[in-house]
Amino acid sequence: MTRMAKPNITLVQGDITEQDVDAVVNAANSSLLGGGGVDGAIHRKGGPEILAECRVLRRSPEYGKGLPTGQAVATTAGWLPATWVIHTVGPVWSRSEDRSGLLASCYRESLRVADGLGARSVAFPAVSTGVYGWPLDDGARIALETVRQADTEVEEVRFVLFDDRSYAAFAS
Template sequence: MTTHPAVVLDFGDITDQHADAIVNAANSSLLGGGGVDGAIHRRGGPEILAECRALRAGHYGKGLATGQAVATTAGLLDARWVIHTVGPVWSRDEDRSDQLASCYRESLRVADELGARTVAFPAISTGIYGWPMDDGARIAVETVRSAESAVEEVRFVLYDEEAYQAFARRVRSV
């Protein structure tokens, strides 16, 4: 059955989440990095990196494009899958909002293909990629709330108080 997912907020570390799928704010290489990406690879173990390398050796030889999503095992995480998505770098001169919204839509599409019912998302692009937190929260919440998906619950896992409050304002206002 396709509906709109319920939106839940959680404060903490996304690698501690129990969910069918955990979304990774990956870089296009799919081979790990800093922030959420590095934490997921470290905590999830070598199985995630091995599957990412296999993806790079196959269909994603040039890497994963911004706004797209692909799944791997979750390794040692308390989830079945990790859905990797590449967020856009924020630009003062170019509106990349559609690319950021695509990260959420494409991740939900992949979750639907996998049969995932619970999905944990970070605040994509709001860290090292510089997206302003309030705008990132707006795009995330609006996109998920308007998505038609068999996913029953989307949990935004926010690492700090600023992010949590920005998402809480958006959840209350929409």
């Protein structure tokens, strides 16, 4: 087995569906059947093969009720420049309940899946910071800390951030 090391972290402002990496992480919903935001963009640009594999996963005993929050699973990337899509379900932010462990788990589990695939470069969105309401600065802190602490064979983790505000939160 290859020696585990810390990945090189890069920040890019742009479109995650255009990243030429081994694996793109999808901020999916638990159904795995597409949605809005990053999830919708990945399904639209990746084409029907991604949805077809997600439907197969949903018919399996393991994912029949959907993908649990904080977990990750891979499919083909279809027409995307990447080889795989790693789907992870982020938590909805809550004022009354600390769900930061679930958010960190999204990043750790995605890297674990990437290691199992042999992926060396992975592009992440800012999981849960869109419609799921996670405060951007805190989401960036959790993402960066989790990836920095991860033992993984992934050599490059690229955070692909959609706008100036997101980029600034990860860069600070």
